[in-house]
């Protein structure tokens with residue numbers, strides 16, 4: 109060990125690792141969206157004046173671009189506003205208030221519950237909490253959620269209306285759902301006839317290695333399994349172009365798209381088509397998107413590698429400590445021995461490195477084993493990542509040392 113915790117703290121650094129934000133250099137990749145904004149003009153391919161109201165399901169060419177990315181017909185793809193999280197929130201709010209197609213409002217039937225694979229995405233859980241949807245945690249395994257548990261719960265309990273799924277490079281574990289998992293999710297019998305997969309494909313193109321696992325066609329799989337309306341797919345350009353400054357996608361069955369149109373038309377007269385037009389000009393097609401994603405990868409991959417190298421050097425010998433080496437996405441999950449996550453985050457904060465609060469990746473912010481840390485290495489510089497990794501390792505070691513002292517009073521003296 110080259111440095112002690114106290115020596116690290118004395119440097120008085122300040123590094124923010126709380127959220128998976130793109131780094132400024134990543135945002136610079138899409139400067140053309142700002143610099144050449146005027147070049148895209150305001151007329152769409154078909155002569156739609158993008159300065160004006162209308163087209164609540166999005167600009168046709170933006171829907172077609174989304175359809176190319178998601179591998180579905182454009183008629184089944186909506187190009188919405190600036191955030192996929194907003195679409196997820198609205199889909200759940202619409203379901204609670206109005207019901208899914210031909211179903212009664214979820215809120216009318218009393219209790220509504222959702223399955224939440226854990227560790228998972230804190231903002232998914234925040235939506236459930238805000239809308240009064242009870243969250244039931246299910247363990248996340250190497251190949252996706254624990255399907256034996258999921259199948260048993262969904263088959264038995266009609267109050268379970270859905271499950272959160274991030275099928276590729278899950279936030280925060282980097283999990284890639286196996287095709288077996290995907291097919292079980294599509295096929296499984298559900299006690300609730302209006303059960304839904306909230307399929308958050310946020311990291312569909314966000315690879316960190318040469319592998320290119322395809323995100324499965326869940327809408328097709330559900331249709332083939334006799335549940336054509338089961339999947340609602342969400343994605344966005346937030347981590348492709350500008351975070352919160354692009355457009356989001358919703359894809360589903362024709363019936364769900366009609367339902368969405370009915371509900372969303374009350375909420376808005378239409379999305380920002382000018383921004384959609386600029387994005388279509390800038391990204392062009394699937395190849396344009398993939399080239400850009402390669403440039404993101406070139407910036408991100410060394411940061412993930414630096415984190416892993418430091419953790420291996422400083423924590424490799426500590427029993428019961430492990431961390432993920434994701435092949436894509438924006439996060440690393442670090443598992444401490446039971447009972448040490450909260451204290452590690454506290455100590456890291458005192459040493460100048462702010463991490464996502466311990467427990468954030470669990471419903472109601474409670475990690476029952478207090479052992480999970482979410483690390484977001486995208487935004488800080490590579491040098492800061494190395495420093496942050498040192499801080500995390502030293503903080504965990506300090507926490508373990510404190511714990512040993514408590515267990516062994518002789519050492520506390």
Ligand code: PMP
Pocket residue numbers: 128190191192193194229274279308310343344345346351352356
């Ligand atoms: N889903 C997941 C799994 C995410 O990690 C994020 C961003 N951290 C989002 C959605 C948010 O996407 P958007 O900007 O499109 O709302």
